[in-house]
Amino acid sequence: MLFDIVHTSGTVVYFIFVILFWWMSRVPRTDPGAGWWACALLSMASARLLLFALEGIATPRTVTLTYAAFICLEKVLFVLGLIRFLKLGIRDRWIFGPAALMGLWTGVAWLTPASLSAYSIGLTAFNAAALAFAAACCLRQRHAVSGRLILVTALVSGVLALHWTTFPLAFFQAHWRIIGLAIGSALSLVLYLSLLANVLQQLQHRLLDAEAHALELAYYDPLTGLNNxxxxxxxxxxxxxxxxxxxxxxxxxxxxxxxxxxxxxxxxxxxxxxxxxxxxxxxxxxxxxxxxxxxxxxxxxxxxxxxxxxxxxxxxxxxxxxxxxxxxxxxxxxxxxxxxxxxxxxxxxxxxxxxxxxxxxxxxxxxxxxxxxxxxxxxxxxxxxxxxxxxxx
Incomplete structure (x- = not known):
């Protein structure tokens, strides 16, 4: 029962965030990161829906691997959006390379009878590394992005990376599955809420700059800088x-x-x-x-x-x-x-x-x-x- 409540509420909130990020991405000249984050959240929400839909129908192995594949895709899209938002200039192939290796690792786990606990080590390493990389990028670019909200994103990314290191416990302690899912859902929501706040703050600065420019055009001669x-x-x-x-x-x-x-x-x-x-x-x-x-x-x-x-x-x-x-x-x-x-x-x-x-x-x-x-x-x-x-x- 508790698992269903956590799962359902998390999925609904994820879809709300998908709509918000998609709407933000439609605003002219908005940073392209918003569109990537909408896709990332859609992947996470889809993972939750499949986790619920396949429960009791497919084998636990199929459910776990399907959920893992969508979660890994969410991390790839999240990092790609962050790279564009922070204007890091990192080539996409540096992200797609590790993602392809993780996809290969998932395919091997799907086609072979290897233990899921062994697979979870690679899954944990990939997600924790992606979040740690995001935290490092946010800290490095904190002076290039106005405001302190990007530091919140860095902090939550780091905490979520640490939380991912506990993922293998779900294979050894059944109760951790629900606890870990609840904690991960809460941290993920805070992470994307901070990203949404960053996008809104960027829009606010754009509006203030546009207003200042309009006032300058209204009050000052554009050639000489004197009053008009x-x-x-x-x-x-x-x-x-x-x-x-x-x-x-x-x-x-x-x-x-x-x-x-x-x-x-x-x-x-x-x-x-x-x-x-x-x-x-x-x-x-x-x-x-x-x-x-x-x-x-x-x-x-x-x-x-x-x-x-x-x-x-x-x-x-x-x-x-x-x-x-x-x-x-x-x-x-x-x-x-x-x-x-x-x-x-x-x-x-x-x-x-x-x-x-x-x-x-x-x-x-x-x-x-x-x-x-x-x-x-x-x-x-x-x-x-x-x-x-x-x-x-």
Whole structure:
């Protein structure tokens, strides 16, 4: 009665795990180990069903050898799945070789009247070796697999390998057949539960990485790494919180690069992209940690300077930006010279929304373009200042 309970419950749980691993294997880009483990569990469940179906019909020898053949197949599939999950790069023939020898050993036991207790020695050695090998692989790759769950798999594999060494006792002590089966079933379930947890954890990391990548695409310019226009609005709202103090204000610098189009057309888009990356690095170097730098178009950038206290700081920042953007940019041994036309608007003098401030700064920038480029202008002030005049100030 106890044997039937252990056997039936174990078989049902194995089939549940088969469905779970098969379902996991159907998820796109899931590690292929899940599919192999589904097949391994199917082999183990089949062994249990045959053990129950053949009981009382076939000879004990036939029942034992049939059960052993499916259990050995389960270990082969288990190890093959683990090799793929851990990305060990071990050739399958190193696994199929010992499996073929075990199959030959089973065939000899089936065709000859050799004692089953003698056969059990080879069966024990094969299963214990497969589980010990799995434990060693998990320990070796514990740093390559995120999380500590793989250590659980290593531990249970090692314990199950030790448990297999007691298998021959079933031929000498009848009560050990039920006890050993119950212990082996419990350890096997824990083993595959740990594998399932590893697969789920891998999927979780994939989802988190995909989410982080999606957020990066949503908030950052993929070429320069600066904030993009979508994220600029949220950052600006945060900047306004810092500008609510009576003596603080915010300045928006609308930067349009001069002479970028000829470089892009003559040297190619790849060189143009490298120039834009260099510009982004210079903008980061010219601004403080509390300021905001963003790319909003092909060669158009926004710098939001926060926590300003004096109007003189605006001219200082503008001159600094012009000086850095006027320096030659060297790409693959060739030097390229840019300039910049910068329009500036102030919060709250020229608007209380980012859209209004960008429009005001854009209008000031076009004043600079109209008067010969390479300078800066503050919205509402008399005329732009050229780079030469700015450097002389």
């Amino acid at each position: 226009q979508n994220y600029l609005g949220k950052l600006f709202e945060q900047a306004l919180l810092l500008a609510t103090r009576p003596h603080h204000f915010v300045a928006v610098f609308y930067i349009d690069l001069d002479n970028f189009k000829p470089i892009n057309d003559s040297a190619g888009h790849r060189t143009g992209d490298e120039v834009l990356k260099a510009v982004a690095r210079r903008l980061k170097a010219c601004t403080r940690s509390t300021d905001i730098s963003a790319r909003i178009g092909g060669d158009e950038f926004i710098v939001v300077a926060t926590q300003l206290e004096q109007n003189a700081q605006i001219d200082l920042i503008a001159r600094k930006l012009l000086a850095r953007l006027s320096e030659d940019i060297t790409i693959e041994g060739a030097a390229y010279t840019l300039g910049a036309s910068i329009g500036i608007s102030l919060y709250p003098a020229h608007g209380t929304s980012l859209t209004a401030l960008i429009e005001a700064a854009d209008a000031a920038m076009y004043q600079v373009k109209y008067h010969g480029k390479h300078g800066y202008a503050i919205h509402g002030r008399d005329g732009p200042r050229s780079a030469e005049a700015a450097s002389a100030a």
